Amino acid sequence: MRHKKHITAVDIRSFSAGANLFFNIFLALFAISCLVPFIFIIIISLTKETDLTIFGYQFWPKHFSITSYQYLSKFGSQVVRSLGVTIFVTVIGTIMNTMFSATYAYAISRNEFRYRRFFTMFALVSMLFAPGMIPTYLVVTQMLNLRDNVWALILPMAFGVYNVLIMRTFYKTQVPDAIVESARIDGAGDLRIFAQIVVPLAVPGIATISLFTALGYWNDWMNALLYINNDNLVPLQYLLVRIQNNMDALVKSASQSAQLGAAAAQIPTEGTRMAMVVIATLPIALTYPFFQKYFVKGMTIGGVKG
Amino acid sequence: MDEVTTTVAQVHPLARKKKNSFFGHLWENRVFLLLVAPGALFLILFFYIPVLANIVAFKNFSYSDNGFIASLMQSPWNGIDNFKFFFQSSDFWLVVRNTVGYNMTFLLLNFFFAIFFAVIMSQLRNRKLLKVYQTSMLFPYFLSWAILAYFVLAFLSPDKGILNHIITGMGGKAIDWYNDPTWWPLIIIILGVWKGIGYNSILYFATIMGIDPAYYDAAMIDGANKWQQIKHIVLPHILPVATLMLILNIGGIFRSDFGLFYLIPRQSPSLINITQTFDTYIYRALSQTNNIGMATAAGLLQSIVGTILLLIANWIVRKAEPDSALF
Known part of the structure; x- marks a missing residue:
């Protein structure tokens, strides 16, 4: 009985199938725009330095290389x-x-x-x-x-x-x-x-x-x-x-x-710089999805006055 | 209540003896005082003393070898000269225009997009996907402008950036992004809204999810369509939160996100006019001209206007709708 009621509640709140699809695509595109820059930076950090000099930053470079990260331990x-x-x-x-x-x-x-x-x-x-x-x-x-x-x-x-x-x-x-x-x-x-x-x-x-x-x-x-x-x-x-x-x-x-x-x-070189950005970002990127629950709780609790 | 007092008295026998003296009260509360002590010390050092140090705004400040207090005492008063100097400089109107202009834009756009995103997210059918969207949208919020500056560079770098690749690829002329102010108001606004939207929409989203489903039931029975449901159920429910946000944003109308305006344009001289705000102006006055008195005056003006606007906005809201006021 309770289960049934729950389902109707969700239905009432939800979009029609068409609107649902439209807004899903909209949100998906926006969500991608939030992740793509970081993925792009990771790719740049893994691009061969000569490729960067000749072709600039590319989403799919011709040569991959991890020299930037090797160089980091030297620099x-x-x-x-x-x-x-x-x-x-x-x-x-x-x-x-x-x-x-x-x-x-x-x-x-x-x-x-x-x-x-x-x-x-x-x-x-x-x-x-x-x-x-x-x-x-x-x-x-x-x-x-x-x-x-x-x-x-x-x-x-x-x-x-x-x-x-x-x-x-x-x-x-x-x-x-x-x-x-x-x-x-x-x-x-x-x-x-x-x-x-x-x-x-x-x-x-x-x-x-x-x-x-x-x-x-x-x-x-x-x-x-x-x-x-x-x-x-x-x-x-x-x-x-x-x-x-x-x-x-x-x-x-x-x-x-x-x-x-x-x-x-x-x-440092282009690739090394981007490798440093990756190192500064990675700990956040890897951990926050697991802690998100707490963050959201904090954000909404803080909004409560008292 | 009486019961509580007696138990306290039993636990602290000393408290009974010295019950009414000031030191008796201090002793009775010693554990709580110990618990607030570090925080109170912090507030004194990093809030109350700096607030008092704002008197520098009324002085011709110079450093003394004998420490901070000596610098404060020995610097001569100069009345409101620092403020006059700031008002009369050509920077004043520029800084006010930029800060207030960007903030008004942010205020309107954040309002619109935060509510828009919260409403559509609350109506999605697939909860798992929703979670993925929300997690992705929060990502930029958790990153610093120091990192985001490199993200932006990957797109805007004049010789290597992806945007110029696309433009020249389509036969257009490459844009020298960091030397051409044309696009910068748009860039700043897009970045500001983009970074904050995940965070800004959460509060509205949580409020919408808390609405009793009975309201929707009743609306369905009355034959209300989706848009009518949103207009007559959702929007009235998020009004108190929206009002609270409005008060806070109005209080911050003279503030700016330092990193966004300082790091993202990469301090390019051609972009200064379009990206200089109160905070960058104050920092540059400190680091480049070392005009401490004038920089403090600008900061004090910023704080006072912010506080007054916050109080006025709150006062108006309290008159109209007491429950929505901040305090």
């Missing part, structure tokens, strides 16, 4: 180094942000916390007004002295008010008050209640915010643009920005041959 030191920086920053940053946001959210979600309203406002105000790029830059470089310091890539994103809101909603809907109260009656302290009872119940929420945060750290190049000059601390995304800038500088100063040599030495 390597910088790419490997940058990959290391990115992984370090992503791991440490995600742990910090998730911990700090989850604990903050728990405190302001508990009615028995006397300063709950104050700390809720204290965080929410920051969503109403942006402090601005320059004042933040001055604080990080002048007051905290984090220029050319790996913490300049971590600390500016080590807490997220949006994550706090997601977690607060999560605690309120997924962690029954009765469980917390009964644990308290049994004599458990607030810290123990949080660590042993609340956190296990909130795992889906924690997964959601940590995925968002990890993505943010992995994709960040802005903080590196502002604070990092030292080659050893350049994350992968900013390395891509830098190579692009060097290429552009090369085009602009084509007449000044003295600079040409120095800039050209910094620039």
Whole structure:
């Protein structure tokens, strides 16, 4: 009976067969447009360098080659180094942000916390007004002295008010008050209640915010643009920005041959560049379809006010 | 409620003794205070102090060797000179025109396409295919502009790009994409909408899927066709979410996606006029001219206008439809 009802509900919502086909084709084309550029980049990275020079970028090149990837391990030191920086920053940053946001959210979600309203406002105000790029830059470089310091890539994103809101909603809907109260009656302290009872119940929420945060750290190049000059601390995304800038500088100063040599030495070949783009994209492309459920949950929970 | 208070008092015997003093309350809440401490410290360092540091907008700022506070104290006040300088520069109108123009376009197109995509996705018959579409459409949203800049280059590179291959292949004349501003407003808009559509449509999609099927049943009995169902059932249901989005977007009308405007045009001088927005202008003022005071003034203006617009939009919505307001 229930099964039958479910089927009618889907039918009512659905298009007629003709419209269904039309919109399927439409959506399929759009979906392909979202994937094709990346596939194209993979093909370019696997194209023989001479083919790239002669024919440019092609969807189906005459000669395939993996020299770009072999070259990466030689040009390597910088790419490997940058990959290391990115992984370090992503791991440490995600742990910090998730911990700090989850604990903050728990405190302001508990009615028995006397300063709950104050700390809720204290965080929410920051969503109403942006402090601005320059004042933040001055604080990080002048007051905290984090220029050319790996913490300049971590600390500016080590807490997220949006994550706090997601977690607060999560605690309120997924962690029954009765469980917390009964644990308290049994004599458990607030810290123990949080660590042993609340956190296990909130795992889906924690997964959601940590995925968002990890993505943010992995994709960040802005903080590196502002604070990092030292080659050893350049994350992968900013390395891509830098190579692009060097290429552009090369085009602009084509007449000044003295600079040409120095800039050209910094620039890997076409295929190698695209191989680096593939390496920066692949971890996201391979993992996000599995975590998509959590992402979608986070996106829709964040939209709920409360 | 009374029961709760007594249990708390039993667990924290100290709390009873110092019940009414300020420090007693602090002690009673020590665990919660410990839990908020890292976040609160972050907010102080990366929100409240930078907000205060906006006074640089009213100063002729120069660095001092004795640290940040000394720089702030020793830089002389210059009233609203920084703002005047910004208003009087030829960049001001350019930046406002570009930022507001692109944002209005994004606002309208995102609205239209997000709702359009959400509606058609909710009506598809094959759920498995739907999942594939949604997953693909979210892909660009998860990538940075640093990566997407290379994707774009693969298409637009003047000598190697696929677009010029196609154009010359069909007997046309190759376009020097990065030096020809003609197409750039379109390129920027397509990329912005394309990257965000997967994300923007999800919220609407979730709302539509939450609509009680009984509404459709009733509409069918009344003989409503598909379009009438969408118009009279779906659209009214997503109105609150759409309103919320509108408020947020209006608050962001002076903001721009820095990566889109800074990395995608590859800083080509011929494209500056058509891609300069508040954020790129502020960054360039910092990195090229080092005019800290003026750059801060531009940023402060951006923030204040954004906050005021957000509050006004929210106020209007609250008057008309209290449930749809942001706060």
